[in-house]
Amino acid sequence: MIVNKAYKFRIYPTKKQMELIHKTIGCVRFTFNFFLGKQKEKDAYWYIVEEMVQNSQLPTNNWKGKWLNKYETIKAIPELKQHYSFLKEVDSIALQKSVENLADSFERYYKKQNKYPRFKSKKNSVQSYTTKHTNGNIAVEGKYIKLPKLGFVRFAKSREVHGRILHATVRRNSSGKYFVSILAETEVQPLKKAESSIGIDLGITDFAILSDGRKMDNNKFTSKMEKKLKREQRKLSRRALHAKNKAINLFDAKNYQKQKRKVARLHERVMNQRDDFLNKFSTEIIKNHDIVCIEDLNTKGMLRNHKLAKSISDVSWSAFVSKLEYKAKWYGKTIVKISRWFPSSQICSDCGHQDGKKSLEIRDWTCPVCHEHHDRDINASKNILAEGLRTLVLA
Template sequence: MLVNKAYKFRIYPTKKQETLIAKTIGCSRFVFNHFLGHWNDSYKETGKGLTYNSCSAELTKLKKELVWLNEVDSIALQSSLKNLADSYSRFFKKQNNAPRFKSKKNRVQSYTTKETNGNIAVVGTKMKLPKLGLVRFAKSREVHGRVLNATVRRTPSGKYFVSILAEVDVLPLEKAESSIGIDLGITDFAIFSDGSKIDNNKFTTKMEKKLKREQRKPSRRALHAKQNGINLLDAKNYQKQKRKVARLHERVLNQREDILNKLSTEIIKNHDLICIETLNTKGMLRNRILAKSISDVSWSAFVTKLEYKATWYGKTIMKVSNWFPSSQICSDCGHQDGKKPLEIREWTCPFCHEHHDRDLNASKNILAEGLRTLALA
């Protein structure tokens, strides 16, 4: 099965390459914003937007007027236009909100370029990229398949990464002859129908005290710079502390991403059918008491990883309705008890007198409902 797979590596550009990356990011942002303005004006005047082809022709003329646009990768500028056209296409299909102007203050700055005539390739310990040439990178694994494009990113902490998108032929995994139900929670991240549990690592909560302390410093340093008439871009202490805070956020993000990737891969390898409850995460986040904890566990990201890996490796994901009363039904006799407050973690069935762990019982019911739904499909 041919799938698009991304390979992410950290790169270590020279000062000259860093300057060129910054110029390419800036030019891509300028092109996006320039044509977004024209697109909005055209829509207001005529009720119709522009097209990618008309913008592409206009870009050729614009590059003759603004010669500095020729200093950077031309395909990156075209990709910026393509992204704008795709954003509007999804907007009119009501798949997302209208595209907005990009800011140089966004947390992550990036540009995308396409592979043509071998301009993106791995050469020993270096990565060959358009205009940049050979860039030193941390080669953690081999890149397989046909390279499609590359996205160069600069993070708030000042690190640089490249994501190589390749078309890879993925083979289905061997059948494990096993099914599992998963109940996602906050105290325990995942509770499986076989009785095992995965702890919630609470990465953000563990780092919260340090983050609060370090996030106060940029505010004080910004005030000090303002009182002395120093621009924040030139305030070295402010910029230094800003990067330090960004590194703390990145550490939390990387820890969470690592756990989710390893756990989702292990589940896909060991089970053919994975039954999981459909979660209304947006609705849950309206609960101010639980919002921070729900954001920290990243249920949506975990389910997304399970879904695409199941597609790649020939496994099945069955989603059970979020209205299914998984916590109210006795997994032994099927008796449905009343709705219980969240603080009740254990209960005894009044019909068969079986004592249940609330989450374990829910995961067993999710598995049973998933198998029933699959049989009816």
């Protein structure tokens, strides 16, 4: 199966290369914001025209729509360079890609898939730009990666890049670290059949409860780092206040920026720990089971509960399910989602008896019909598996 696979590496640019990366990010942001501003003016103009059409002040055939023309906008970039010479110093393909991203954002907006595009800010925690692969301008050679305009950049080569390179994204995190993500078109072979199915009940106390009786511990990565994070964030607030009292811009306050990077590194460590755990666990599930049954949880709705929001964010259910889905697609496995309204924790997994509604405080119970004693969560995962297999047969 041919898939698009991303390879992420940390890069170690020289001082000169860092300057060029910052310039490119700034120019890409400028180009995006420039054409977004022009489109906003156009939207405002056509809104007035549309009102006039509706009021019969203009004939209907004068209405031309409000669509951003991607190709016409890309053709306008050389003219833009004549007015803003600093755009000539950076990768031209990166500028074109920023326009394509803007056009895609508008396309999704008009299809009501996302909100109206917003201006990019240099205050965002992650700054990046994307460039396409053309005529061998992106290549991996030993311990170096070749990138347009930057030339050869040293990087931490943790694995080989397989397949045809499509594009690369250079990113600078708020921690001050630089990364490159290479998207390549590669072939993935399906895994051997494991002749096994499993049901997964996602939780907060335990991250996942499996129908085979196993419970995966919730590592609580954020909670473990919370004390240290609070301490460092208080320091950051004090340094911000100190800079404000001395009328120093925060971008020029060296102590503030140093502390800001320290806090960002702590957040990054938490994110990396969580991502590593989710990748390893999802891969293990996909390798060892052909059918994975899981609840279709309304994570967004659950996050509105302020008492649970922090814990739900920390366990990252959505990220885990996303990883399961794309790995299942790659390796020829099946994901079955059952309705969030299915009473998995209320039904006896042995005889199917449902006796009233059990509150969350009840963690184990005995079935009054078959007298089987159940752990609430393991029982739920068994019911999820049974319902998933039943749904698959009926489909």
